[in-house]
Amino acid sequence: MSGRREEILDAALDIADENGLEAVSMRALADRVGVTPMALYRHVKDKSALLDGMIGRLLTALLPARTPADQTWEERLGALGHACREVTRRHPWAAHLLFSRPAVTPDAVRAVDIVYTALIDAGVPESQVPRLERLISTFVIGFAASEASGRFTPGTLDPRSRRGQLPDDELPGHRRLAPWLDLPVDLTAEFEADLEDIRRLIRAAAARP
Amino acid sequence: MSGRREEILDAALDIADENGLEAVSMRALADRVGVTPMALYRHVKDKSALLDGMIGRLLTALLPARTPADQTWEERLGALGHACREVTRRHPWAAHLLFSRPAVTPDAVRAVDIVYTALIDAGVPESQVPRLERLISTFVIGFAASEASGRFTPGTLDPRSRRGQLPDDELPGHRRLAPWLDLPVDLTAEFEADLEDIRRLIRAAAARP
DNA sequence: GCTCATGGGTCTACAGTGTAGACGTATACG
DNA sequence: CGTATACGTCTACACTGTAGACCCATGAGC
Numbered sequence: 032m033s034g035r036r037e038e039i040l041d042a043a044l045d046i047a048d049e050n051g052l053e054a055v056s057m058r059a060l061a062d063r064v065g066v067t068p069m070a071l072y073r074h075v076k077d078k079s080a081l082l083d084g085m086i087g088r089l090l091t092a093l094l095p096a097r098t099p100a101d102q103t104w105e106e107r108l109g110a111l112g113h114a115c116r117e118v119t120r121r122h123p124w125a126a127h128l129l130f131s132r133p134a135v136t137p138d139a140v141r142a143v144d145i146v147y148t149a150l151i152d153a154g155v156p157e158s159q160v161p162r163l164e165r166l167i168s169t170f171v172i173g174f175a176a177s178e179a180s181g182r183f184t185p186g187t188l189d190p191r192s193r194r195g196q197l198p199d200d201e202l203p204g205h206r207r208l209a210p211w212l213d214l215p216v217d218l219t220a221e222f223e224a225d226l227e228d229i230r231r232l233i234r235a236a237a238a239r240p
Numbered sequence: 241m242s243g244r245r246e247e248i249l250d251a252a253l254d255i256a257d258e259n260g261l262e263a264v265s266m267r268a269l270a271d272r273v274g275v276t277p278m279a280l281y282r283h284v285k286d287k288s289a290l291l292d293g294m295i296g297r298l299l300t301a302l303l304p305a306r307t308p309a310d311q312t313w314e315e316r317l318g319a320l321g322h323a324c325r326e327v328t329r330r331h332p333w334a335a336h337l338l339f340s341r342p343a344v345t346p347d348a349v350r351a352v353d354i355v356y357t358a359l360i361d362a363g364v365p366e367s368q369v370p371r372l373e374r375l376i377s378t379f380v381i382g383f384a385a386s387e388a389s390g391r392f393t394p395g396t397l398d399p400r401s402r403r404g405q406l407p408d409d410e411l412p413g414h415r416r417l418a419p420w421l422d423l424p425v426d427l428t429a430e431f432e433a434d435l436e437d438i439r440r441l442i443r444a445a446a447a448r449p
Numbered sequence: 450g451c452t453c454a455t456g457g458g459t460c461t462a463c464a465g466t467g468t469a470g471a472c473g474t475a476t477a478c479g
Numbered sequence: 480c481g482t483a484t485a486c487g488t489c490t491a492c493a494c495t496g497t498a499g500a501c502c503c504a505t506g507a508g509c
Contacts, residue, residue: 056467058465066486072469074486130386131391133389133390141410141411144410144414146413148416151413161417162434166437169379170378173382174378176339180340184342201353202350202353204357204360204369205349205353208360208366211366211369211370224371228444228445265494266495276458282456282458287496
């Protein structure tokens with residue numbers, strides 16, 4: 032019953048949001064809750080269990096309360112994808128945890144099920160559904176993690192100087208694409224385009240024997 | 241000049257391979273090199289610089305010495321993908337770092353260039369190439385990271401018991417797919433199928449106006 | 450030969466980490 | 480009343496990364 036555990040987890044979320052995940056130490060968390068570090072261990076087995084609890088908390092927030100049945104499978108997929116990206120934009124530290132901790136909480140299973148039914152509704156052969164679910168979730172979480180960790184916007188150095196470290200004739204691709212590489216990237220638009228590509232991939236899979 | 245830095249990085253790789261990434265502490269590393277912890281700081285600015293150096297070392301090992309020009313773009317893409325997965329299978333701890341550290345080393349840029357030229361050769365419109373490169377690398381690294389962290393094989397509990405935590409009628413997708421979910425997954429074959437799906441996605445992008 | 454810079458290494462110390470173990474206390478229930 | 484149970488505290492230990500001062504061998508320039 033006692034909502035104490037939830038209270039602690041939320042405090043941990045707050046700390047992570049304000050000062051990053053590495054600022055979540057048992058001592059700092061205890062301070063914020065107004066308690067001694069060791070007191071936390073009554074409500075949380077471990078530090079790693081604490082992290083699990085944190086992503087658990089996020090997952091429940093992410094899920095649609097009830098899946099509106101009047102949406103097409105493409106809309107439902109898009110909604111889930113955007114929700115996932117939204118969560119990791121609000122909590123950039125979370126992206127990594129989504130990868131490391133296997134998703135076995137009830138909420139995570141529910142999320143997987145949404146993708147399953149979307150794929151089935153799309154007409155994908157059942158034997159292919161689990162694989163495609165993994166493909167999709169891997170990409171979506173990967174995109175979110177990349178965005179959150181700055182993999183897509185490497186540092187402050189612009190593309191030109193980055194390229195400059197290598198002789199230009201070793202990088203024919205970069206030379207050829209130079210005009211496009213200097214453009215700023217709109218990651219929201221890019222994510223949308225990626226989702227559309229994935230929907231196409233699904234339709235193609237549904238159309239195959 | 242002095243190969244001391246490389247010697248240190250390799251020792252760090254060894255520790256990580258044997259006991260996991262969290263076992264790579266400055267003290268443990270110093271012990272293995274046969275030196276005092278503080279001595280490491282002459283060759284490595286930071287602990288985080290040490291980690292950067294480690295993935296740098298891996299990346300050079302991953303890259304093809306020279307790209308054989310007699311391969312089709314599909315073969316080159318597949319080779320790079322498999323090389324990436326191979327590295328993270330040999331060094332499971334590395335997958336996460338690939339995500340967190342933006343890839344700005346010369347070797348990383350070279351790897352990106354291989355994908356760029358493959359996409360160009362495939363006939364993808366140049367404006368789409370950078371986005372698709374990000375899509376592909378995100379998926380490939382994400383797959384590797386998922387596999388390494390066990391996201392694809394959640395714990396020891398079988399699918400049935402995992403599902404058991406929730407009422408079955410809340411999970412129509414799982415119920416429908418039950419026969420397929422109980423099958424063991426061959427991740428090598430799955431990765432191959434995923435790559436093929438991605439190649440199809442590329443061909444489709446090339447065929448669009 | 451002398452000096453001097455430089456690269457590499459050592460020792461000490463500090464502030465911070467997760468957590469095991471023993472102990473205390475207040476409420477609820479028989 | 481006694482006793483469980485939930486919750487919290489204090490102390491202590493073995494770690495972590497790293498700043499700062501000091502040392503010594505090598506080689507270059509005067």
